[in-house]
Amino acid sequence: MGFPDKDPALCRGDDKGEGTLGQATLPRSARLPINRCNLPAVVLGSLTYQRHPSPLLLDGVAELHRDLFRRLEAADAAARSEVFRDYLTVHFQLEWPEEMGYTGDRKGRARANYARMIRGWSFDADSREGAVLKGWVESRFGLLPRWHGEPLRDPAGDAWLRYMEMRAQGLYGTSALEAQLDLVYTYCQYELARRHPGRRHVTLYRGVNRVADHEILESGPGRRHIILLNNLNSFTCSRDRACEFGDYILAVDMPLTKIFFYCGLLAGVLQGEDEFLAIGGAVEVTLTTL
Template identity: 80%
Template sequence: METHKASLPRDARLPINRCNLPAVVLGSLTFQRYPTPLLLDGVAELHRDLFRRLADAAPGERGNVFRDYVTVLFQLEWPEEMGLTGKQKGRAKANYVRMIRGWSFDSDSREGAVLKGWVESRFGLMPRWHGQPLLDPAGEAYSRYMEMRCQGLYGTSALEAQFDLVYTYCQYELAQRHPGASHVTLYRGVNRVADHEILQRGEGGHYTILLNNLNSFTCSRERACEFGDYILAVDIPLSKIFFYCGLLPGVLQGEDEFLVVGGVVDVTLSTT
């Protein structure tokens, strides 16, 4: 299959982002095949103490170290310390845990809009779908997505900065648990591949597609079979994984779910 002709469309990326590679590179097929670490601007430098604590902790305690650090840093259990009073205190519950759980229930929800907006901001990859296609930034669908994103961010304790730490911690754990690995094969159940943006068709069920800027996959092919008549199998760079079931016990329940940053990818389509 001649995949070299397919690249990240111009309208699927921003000219700037907040990490060490531009969107046109990290969203490309070349990156899928030859990934490198993605470093969010300033996170490692600003939070050296967290990663020192993680390095000193036993493997089974690192999740608790992370939770405690984020809880204290963002005053998640003390909304009055953030200046919230009365009914405003309810917004303190809109933290990284609530957003990830909300995504798991419905990726087109307000929580989903916030997470897609974070990917747009940090990696420069534009969302392509939120309840309906988002192909026109001046259109009604994109305005609706932006309204949901703003509503989800309003009155929170630096929610996108919380996501920065979640992603960076996820990358730390993946490096500790899978030293030297660069990819993991993940699966997605679909009813038809035409629901995705197809950039190129090949033979034997091979396609090049453009993923949404954030996506749910599973590491279990059997689990993916429950969500569609066809299975997409994709070699996902570890550096594209934002979160996965088991990273922080109790956040995601079941389905062996992985939240994956998008871009152009080669996939293999097969029947269940």
């Protein structure tokens, strides 16, 4: 089951006003001063952005891949995902690594592509594939990871070194893997805009056992909190599904512009759990019990 299409089951929250919580900002330690999109990390990772999102455009992607989006415009809804897959397969020579100059013996690494990264995340977000995806968010959006198997706080520490090693191992011997992920995000945004014109948010849920396991920036009335998410996160649009993963449920109105991927976007890539991969930052959440 992918992104819901009908209003009664839309999993969508209304756009909210400022409420009673303050204007918690993205901590300096959670962001880079530069990135590769049209908004700086301090803006796109802020609470204000969650409430009032605007499009996020990765540098040069639309310009470099005009032919892909021309083909998508000419295709019907049922065919667009195959148009996208075919374009990436040919453009990045995913089935012919030798054409890209690959001469190594470990062809499995040469075939590590966008689909394998997302599938790897679905099995273990703290895997090598997870490190690649978190590193891509860091590079493109300027949001630093906060967790990869353990807290990431000190760029000179052992935990950060392990994360960087896994990221480098995941990228080694691949065909412009981060450029592939650029197109995955841009295609996801293209499909969301086509299928849900005018919408800005989707209500997503995450089951947790202790809210204290998250970085709480501010607490307010009605079990509302402002928390700092990891730079990439798994959610579900099904509250019932979220209940299977913890005794408490975090509900968040997530900007559609922060959706990197969702179940059903590309058949066979991310299956089950109505899963959404969402870019992080500071967000307001509501904590409820089962």
